[in-house]
Amino acid sequence: MANMRDVAKKAGVGIATVSRYINNDGYVSKEVGDRIQEVIDELGYKPNTLARAIFTKKSKMIGLIIPNILNPFFPELAEGIEKRAREEGYKIVLCSTKYDEKNEKDILEMLLCNRVDGIVVIDTRCPQEYTKVNIPIVSLENQISDEILYLTSDNFKGGTLVAEFIIKQNLRRILHVKGSDSSRSAMERYRGFKSKLSEKGFEFDVVELVNCEDELAIKQDLNQYDVIFAWNDDIAIRLISECYKKKLIIPDDIQIIGFDNIYYSRKISPSLTTVNQPICKLGEAAVDLIIKQIKKKHIPEKKHILDVKLIERETTKG
Amino acid sequence: MANMRDVAKKAGVGIATVSRYINNDGYVSKEVGDRIQEVIDELGYKPNTLARAIFTKKSKMIGLIIPNILNPFFPELAEGIEKRAREEGYKIVLCSTKYDEKNEKDILEMLLCNRVDGIVVIDTRCPQEYTKVNIPIVSLENQISDEILYLTSDNFKGGTLVAEFIIKQNLRRILHVKGSDSSRSAMERYRGFKSKLSEKGFEFDVVELVNCEDELAIKQDLNQYDVIFAWNDDIAIRLISECYKKKLIIPDDIQIIGFDNIYYSRKISPSLTTVNQPICKLGEAAVDLIIKQIKKKHIPEKKHILDVKLIERETTKG
Structure with missing residues (x-):
């Protein structure tokens, strides 16, 4: 696969110029920018987000730990989380524990080794493990500690x-x-x-x-x-x-x-x-709370409780 | 967070020794190994899988592109894929297109920039895009080309x-x-x-x-x-x-x-x-076919078709 050096050589500019252009970080004239873009398209060059992650120490990945993908509530929530995360430039690494404590510990370890920027965990079976972690966490459904952000419906x-x-x-x-x-x-x-x-x-x-x-x-x-x-x-x-x-x-x-x-x-x-x-709001709030923490913004409230309501349908007489 | 240098220093050994121990790659005496493990536990050191990915050019990530997470067929399949991948040491980056071609193109671009090792795509809406990609692909449901592995139920x-x-x-x-x-x-x-x-x-x-x-x-x-x-x-x-x-x-x-x-x-x-x-078998086969390609094993058959059967229940008289 073509790398940045290939692009720079073919476009007749320095690597630093290509880097400025790609990362939109510093001046590149329109003429040079157009030439670089042409070469990028021609060579099929893809910026290496992974290499960038090492450099910036941000993997732009959020781990999502759910207990049971067969209950449609969790895929619906996962979809909301994935969509919002993608809009914000983050990827979701989805893992399902099947309500098994050992699975969940293995998954957490794997996510930490992969330097995810944050973790959203739903209905954890090993809350203690998260208190030892020093990256942003949002816990849905279970309140883990006074320090860890907690998001739930009422x-x-x-x-x-x-x-x-x-x-x-x-x-x-x-x-x-x-x-x-x-x-x-x-x-x-x-x-x-x-x-x-x-x-x-x-x-x-x-x-x-x-x-x-x-x-x-x-x-x-x-x-x-x-x-x-x-x-x-x-x-x-x-x-x-x-x-x-x-x-x-x-x-x-x-x-x-x-x-x-x-x-x-x-x-x-x-x-x-x-x-x-409010499944959609829960998903959006989970991502927003993780990203605020990643960006080290102050979040005064540790507990975030969303409202619920009863919807009457055909299984009741009302 | 503690890094490998910290571990080496505290254990009184060289970085190369710690690396050999962690990667299980070369001789380390039991006594030294035990000491390194003690320090790892004490400092809470996590091997940096991300850094390793740059070095080995293997991200150990597989992208999974599904069309619609609300149809429970896809979460069930995703769970099978995620489980098998994890057993094999791979992570799944899950993305949902909502059957939208533009979404799917954006997702594909994002996965390529993140150097996933392979992609499993289900029911693609932009088959042509995958023919330009030079990493292992398994296409479920849609046959993209003669070259790209195709897995489906009959x-x-x-x-x-x-x-x-x-x-x-x-x-x-x-x-x-x-x-x-x-x-x-x-x-x-x-x-x-x-x-x-x-x-x-x-x-x-x-x-x-x-x-x-x-x-x-x-x-x-x-x-x-x-x-x-x-x-x-x-x-x-x-x-x-x-x-x-x-x-x-x-x-x-x-x-x-x-x-x-x-x-x-x-x-x-x-x-x-x-x-x-056979949802479970489809998931396992998808992962196995991706990993075989990643490991450059020969796969003679490009088409993999799994058997189906009719299950009679209460909505028919039979």
């Missing part, structure tokens, strides 16, 4: 909105399908839900799903409930299918509410009532 | 399997929802479907969806069909919802068949009859 409020909806209808036979205790977002949704229901004297059953990729191992008889609140849409969509298998009519026999508002929650039938997370 | 056969299933039931009112003409996989599925049906004297209507992210703009009255074959599961799942809105009972009033066998095709209700693509 999961607690989301839980209370679902509870209020249930209270308004006076539904009394309630099941909550809860996520793992190690997931902060799952816990916050549960806490918000519980606090609002308790306040009004409502009780509910809980079943915990440890691994989201597992088959739904719900022993409870779904017939005995008026409503199920699933901690995310992925689980809720699978619950719809379970109810159909048991010949339950949705929403007449049983109502179902999810959390996230993923793409399929609007596309399936019946469409899913759920709590909307 | 889309033509998949189309014939669906046709045979329809012929066996003697369903006569048939609609095919076809993908864009610029998608080779969509065209192959259509061609296989058409050839088998024509052979047996069956006719069918066709509607083409140009942009998969669009709302389903199907003008045909779905009441008039016995069966719909959608060119992918994402569309098929949205068609199920359309049928429900029109009070059609699936599969009694209308049967629906997809293609891909994405995760949700098994999780929704009714579960979707579809043609299985």
Whole structure:
């Protein structure tokens, strides 16, 4: 592949001039610039961003660590992050941990060795590891420490909105399908839900799903409930299918509410009532917070909480 | 951050010794090795993979260009690719084009400037651009040229399997929802479907969806069909919802068949009859074919076609 020296030679100028032209850093006359560009096109020269990364100590790469690519919430978020990062001149190195702590540690090590400029981690399973890292971090969903930036939807409020909806209808036979205790977002949704229901004297059953990729191992008889609140849409969509298998009519026999508002929650039938997370805003905010840190801008707030709202669709009667 | 010099100084050895130890390249006594490791742990030293990339001219990065992250087929494939690549010591830089040619060209340029060692591209919208590139490429779904490795499921056969299933039931009112003409996989599925049906004297209507992210703009009255074959599961799942809105009972009033066998095709209700693509094998094969090219191993076959099969579920009567 042609290098900068080849371009300089063929254009009849010095390497420094080619460098000034390419990096738009210092004066190059229009005539010379045009000649250099012609040679660049002719030789198919590509500036070496990698070499530049060593020189500037900026790799222009951001590591993105997600727990589970099969739950569409994460690809949707990843797409928002990738798009915003590209607009800002950064690349995303995407890694999926499958909720495995060892995977996540290996990935973190790999990203650090590759000198990524920052890391966005979602729902970490090894928070302690990030406290030892001295590059910018944004943690989504889990708050790692007082120092590390934390970005999340208002999961607690989301839980209370679902509870209020249930209270308004006076539904009394309630099941909550809860996520793992190690997931902060799952816990916050549960806490918000519980606090609002308790306040009004409502009780509910809980079943915990440890691994989201597992088959739904719900022993409870779904017939005995008026409503199920699933901690995310992925689980809720699978619950719809379970109810159909048991010949339950949705929403007449049983109502179902999810959390996230993923793409399929609007596309399936019946469409899913759920709590909307501002996925697009989360992605943009994650990138903006990383880049601000990379540029050493002051960020007074360590906690960034985005608002949520309940979206009523066909799995509830409202 | 500590560098190799710091490690050498603190361990009381030369830089060359540290380098030999880290890269496992040449003799270092166990005693000295243990001392170096202790210092590495103490200083939190991370080998600089980026610097090594300049030296070895191998970035150990593979670019992955996908058209649309919202269709779960692509994240599932991306996960398989990322996992296999990581096992082999490579990182994946993931980029999504949203089926936009300009996006794809920009992404390709960015990856080349970053000296990725190879590129896996799925369903390209600018095939000509790849013929100018002199690094290893694997093209999934679209055959770019005779030179560039091409990996795909047997889309033509998949189309014939669906046709045979329809012929066996003697369903006569048939609609095919076809993908864009610029998608080779969509065209192959259509061609296989058409050839088998024509052979047996069956006719069918066709509607083409140009942009998969669009709302389903199907003008045909779905009441008039016995069966719909959608060119992918994402569309098929949205068609199920359309049928429900029109009070059609699936599969009694209308049967629906997809293609891909994405995760949700098994999780929704009714579960979707579809043609299985070996997603896991496709991901592994894509990485293996890129790495073989990077290592300059001979690959006699330029075309790699994986087998498919029909999976009958609840959206058909069979």
